[in-house]
Amino acid sequence: MASEQQLSAIKGAKVLMVGAGGIGCELLKTLALSGFQDIHIIDMDTIEVSNLNRQFLFRKLHVGQSKAKVARDAILRFTPRISITPYHANVKDPDFNLDFFKQFNVVLNGLDNLDARRHVNRLCLAADIPLIESGTTGFLGQVTVHVKGKTECYECQPKPAPKSYPVCTITSTPSKFVHCIVWAKDLLFAKLFGDKNQENDLNVRSSDSASSSEHVEDVFEIKNGEDIEQYGRRIYDHVFGYNIEVALSNEETWRNRNKPRPIYSRDVLPAELIQENGSVDKNHENGNAVKNQENGNVDKFFVADDPSAVFAMASLGLKNPQDIWSLVENSRIFLEALKLFFTKREKELGQLTFDKDDQLAVEFVTAAANIRADSFGIPLHSLFEAKGIAGNIVHAVATTNAIIAGLIVIEAIKVLQNDTSNYRMTYCLEHPSRKMLLMPVEPFEPNKSCYACSETPLLLEVNTHRSMLRDFVEKIIKAKLGMNFPLIMHGSALLYEVGDDLEEDMAANYAANLDKVLSELPSPVTGGTILTVEDLQQELSCKINIIHREEFDEEKEPDRMNLSGWTQAPPKEKENTNISSDNGASTSTTSQTVTLETYGDDDIEILSTGTESVSAGKKRKVSDISDATTSDLSNIADKSSGKKKHEELDDDDDVVVMLGDGNSDISKKKRLQ
Numbered sequence: 001m002a003s004e005q006q007l008s009a010i011k012g013a014k015v016l017m018v019g020a021g022g023i024g025c026e027l028l029k030t031l032a033l034s035g036f037q038d039i040h041i042i043d044m045d046t047i048e049v050s051n052l053n054r055q056f057l058f059r060k061l062h063v064g065q066s067k068a069k070v071a072r073d074a075i076l077r078f079t080p081r082i083s084i085t086p087y088h089a090n091v092k093d094p095d096f097n098l099d100f101f102k103q104f105n106v107v108l109n110g111l112d113n114l115d116a117r118r119h120v121n122r123l124c125l126a127a128d129i130p131l132i133e134s135g136t137t138g139f140l141g142q143v144t145v146h147v148k149g150k151t152e153c154y155e156c157q158p159k160p161a162p163k164s165y166p167v168c169t170i171t172s173t174p175s176k177f178v179h180c181i182v183w184a185k186d187l188l189f190a191k192l193f194g195d196k197n198q199e200n201d202l203n204v205r206s207s208d209s210a211s212s213s214e215h216v217e218d219v220f221e222i223k224n225g226e227d228i229e230q231y232g233r234r235i236y237d238h239v240f241g242y243n244i245e246v247a248l249s250n251e252e253t254w255r256n257r258n259k260p261r262p263i264y265s266r267d268v269l270p271a272e273l274i275q276e277n278g279s280v281d282k283n284h285e286n287g288n289a290v291k292n293q294e295n296g297n298v299d300k301f302f303v304a305d306d307p308s309a310v311f312a313m314a315s316l317g318l319k320n321p322q323d324i325w326s327l328v329e330n331s332r333i334f335l336e337a338l339k340l341f342f343t344k345r346e347k348e349l350g351q352l353t354f355d356k357d358d359q360l361a362v363e364f365v366t367a368a369a370n371i372r373a374d375s376f377g378i379p380l381h382s383l384f385e386a387k388g389i390a391g392n393i394v395h396a397v398a399t400t401n402a403i404i405a406g407l408i409v410i411e412a413i414k415v416l417q418n419d420t421s422n423y424r425m426t427y428c429l430e431h432p433s434r435k436m437l438l439m440p441v442e443p444f445e446p447n448k449s450c451y452a453c454s455e456t457p458l459l460l461e462v463n464t465h466r467s468m469l470r471d472f473v474e475k476i477i478k479a480k481l482g483m484n485f486p487l488i489m490h491g492s493a494l495l496y497e498v499g500d501d502l503e504e505d506m507a508a509n510y511a512a513n514l515d516k517v518l519s520e521l522p523s524p525v526t527g528g529t530i531l532t533v534e535d536l537q538q539e540l541s542c543k544i545n546i547i548h549r550e551e552f553d554e555e556k557e558p559d560r561m562n563l564s565g566w567t568q569a570p571p572k573e574k575e576n577t578n579i580s581s582d583n584g585a586s587t588s589t590t591s592q593t594v595t596l597e598t599y600g601d602d603d604i605e606i607l608s609t610g611t612e613s614v615s616a617g618k619k620r621k622v623s624d625i626s627d628a629t630t631s632d633l634s635n636i637a638d639k640s641s642g643k644k645k646h647e648e649l650d651d652d653d654d655v656v657v658m659l660g661d662g663n664s665d666i667s668k669k670k671r672l673q
């Protein structure tokens with residue numbers, strides 16, 4: 001039961017919720033039932049069938065409608081007298097500016113991506129409004145409290161980099177199923193159905209240049225007079241047969257590895273199966289509704305007129321997404337899915353990107369990854385498993401969302417009462433640790449060198465004679481610092497700015513600057529230069545000290561730049577530290593690495609663990625609970641389940657259970673100022 005004081009804090013509060021998904025639905029319900037009277041909700045999405053199992057405010061009839069609006073209507077049905085204001089919009093829209101944020105007493109995030117979280121963090125800092133952050137991954141979850149000047153901000157600790165793989169592992173020497181998935185999704189799918197002009201390392205080149213560049217260029221185009229069946233088989237033979245033969249010709253590669261086996265469609269799908277394939281297709285054309293009724297685990301709510309509702313699996317009579325298909329079945333799915341993309345979804349060709357909610361895309365990627373896995377002697381996987389890997393999915397647990405929503409409200413009430421000494425970051429574990437599933441931890445102090453909440457400059461090592469302003473804008477300002485509308489100044493000289501209201505000659509000047517190397521800009525940027533970078537929308541401003549460096553390691557520093565500063569590395573490791581990658585939000589494919597996309601859906605990052613950092617003079621590990629992002633929680637869970645060494649306080653210390661490696665300062669409680 002809430003005390004009088006709490007009730008009055010609750011009643012007087014104006015609250016902004018960002019995200020009306022898994023956590024957001026629970027949160028809105030808990031806020032309403034706790035007595036909150038004035039709630040604003042921003043969510044940019046519409047409801048999808050796949051949301052219905054846990055986003056309980058939504059029903060089948062709401063599919064396609066705004067989450068924020070439907071959530072409001074659902075809640076008003078049982079608490080009609082409260083005020084809920086929905087915004088079907090992106091929180092990054094300029095309308096949600098500083099003045100907008102200033103009207104609230106507290107902001108509560110139920111988001112699913114780093115980009116939006118950073119954006120809200122910055123506006124909360126600028127508006128001086130407390131932020132309560134949250135995230136869940138399956139059974140794991142956390143709630144953190146961010147109050148300017150009192151606790152860490154969301155960006156005080158760099159987030160772990162998305163997992164990336166060397167390109168050669170993906171293109172030539174896969175050893176795990178995930179490598180085959182990345183190949184199928186980021187290379188093959190992108191090449192066939194995405195932007196044809198993007199750089200793509202799909203083709204293996206032989207050391208003796210047997211594959212002429214002409215062959216490489218033409219192979220993915222449909223040839224004159226070629227029908228879609230022939231085209232599909234040619235692609236199949238090229239990527240699973242010919243390319244493997246080319247790869248095998250690099251004998252060095254296979255000296256200490258198992259050789260892959262080239263697979264040609266004629267060997268897997270002889271004539272009688274081609275026939276069968278054809279008849280299945282007819283079956284598919286005839287039915288108005290794709291015969292999906294029996295597919296217990298596949299989304300049921302679709303109509304055949306909708307091109308996105310065309311499934312290869314259903315049309316081939318494969319029903320259970322948990323079955324592991326044979327090589328023959330995978331090959332048939334591959335050819336069928338390819339055909340369906342070209343015949344039923346031709347309007348989308350050239351602009352498709354892989355989406356885990358696109359069933360046909362998942363079928364294609366599963367089949368392609370499995371055929372490749374077969375070739376390399378890697379165990380095959382079911383569509384269900386492949387979808388999880390390709391979409392980076394850890395299946396959501398509704399109860400975790402409900403627990404986390406409850407904890408958000410508890411912290412929100414403390415924040416509204418300014419009950420600083422009782423703020424807690426709380427971690428929800430998969431397995432009890434000393435009979436506790438919820439671990440409260442005192443929040444950390446702000447990181448004095450955080451670029452988002454302090455004024456400490458960042459350091460950028462760059463070859464100022466080679467890197468262009470464009471590289472700096474794209475790879476540092478946007479990708480690493482997450483700015484949307486950057487403005488770059490050198491002293492009083494404006495080097496770059498974005499905006500709709502720029503005068504033509506200024507816009508032309510900035511466009512010309514983008515293609516200049518840093519040292520040849522009108523106001524040259526060289527070693528020792530201090531740049532000021534601002535994002536007026538985010539109200540963020542930071543200084544970057546430029547350090548000129550000639551050489552970069554192409555493998556480790558593909559951007560040829562190294563950003564550091566807001567988290568100091570321990571001195572002995574300083575030379576090796578590449579802070580920039582810790583905060584990377586890149587999902588792009590570079591010539592050096594293929595990154596498994598994570599930040600669109602950061603609940604599912606594949607982590608590199610053990611990165612050490614120092615915050616406010618205290619050494620700790622990224623894998624410690626102190627700076628747990630959603631993704632870090634898997635480490636905690638491992639520890640708490642006894643898989644790793646863990647350390648706990650005495651039984652009678654009933655407030656805090658600390659996990660750590662025994663050396664970590666995480667086990668020292670920190671008092672708030």
Ligand SMILES: Nc1ncnc2c1ncn2[C@@H]1O[C@H](COP(=O)(O)OP(=O)(O)OP(=O)(O)O)[C@@H](O)[C@H]1O
Nearest residue numbers: 019020021022042043044045089090091111112116
């Ligand atoms: N920039 C943004 N502006 C507004 N809302 C956002 C923004 N980014 C994410 N969201 C919202 O945050 C919510 C996150 O909810 P959740 O993690 O449950 O994801 P989901 O998209 O509903 O489900 P899933 O990803 O599992 O299919 C989503 O409803 C999404 O629309």
Ligand SMILES: [Zn+2]
Nearest residue numbers: 153156450453
């Ligand atoms: Zn900070």
